[in-house]
Amino acid sequence: MEQMLKKYNGMKAALFHAGFLDETFKILEGMRDDKNPEFPFEMLSIFLMNATTMLHDLRRAVTPSTEDVSRADALVHDIKGICLSIGAMRIKNVAETFRLYFLANNIKGLQTYRPDLLYFLWPWEYRCIATAHQLMDEYSLFKQRIDSLMKLSEEIVSAGGKLT
Numbered sequence: 001m002e003q004m005l006k007k008y009n010g011m012k013a014a015l016f017h018a019g020f021l022d023e024t025f026k027i028l029e030g031m032r033d034d035k036n037p038e039f040p041f042e043m044l045s046i047f048l049m050n051a052t053t054m055l056h057d058l059r060r061a062v063t064p065s066t067e068d069v070s071r072a073d074a075l076v077h078d079i080k081g082i083c084l085s086i087g088a089m090r091i092k093n094v095a096e097t098f099r100l101y102f103l104a105n106n107i108k109g110l111q112t113y114r115p116d117l118l119y120f121l122w123p124w125e126y127r128c129i130a131t132a133h134q135l136m137d138e139y140s141l142f143k144q145r146i147d148s149l150m151k152l153s154e155e156i157v158s159a160g161g162k163l164t
Helices: 002-017 023-030 039-061 069-086 089-103 107-113 115-120 124-158
Strands: none
Touching: 002 124, 023 039, 023 069, 039 069, 039 124, 069 089, 069 124, 089 124
16 A cells, blocks of 8 residues: 555656646645545546547647637637646646737737737747647646546555545
8 A cells, every 4th residue: 555655646746746737736635535535536537528528629620621710719718727627737838828829819919918929920820720739739648647646546545545
């Protein structure tokens, strides 16, 4: 059990160190109790399910034959919101970058939101689409690492261990 807990804590620390998770996840962990020791991971499971659906829709929105950058912006806004709820920092940061590129199409909006970034007026559609793909890649990496952490946490709890 001690080995599994040590591995779990190391994996979790690596997620924080690499910027995948932020302090919000620690708050979720603080909501864990004896009746629901897997609470943070239940929240992560809901996040993964919702994000998977949103990213599937985003992939469709940035496909050349059906390109809809406005729809992509709405989806990225929603993705950013659910990232904030669980502390998925790296995905949220890429979503913010997408938003800046999207606002570059609207000079008035960009002047209001981030006037220091007006030089980003280079083909904004290209930047939006490239950043949407980066968002999908970042999500895949996040999901892979979180799935490993969740599997280990389930093994610990099943074996009678307690996560702290």
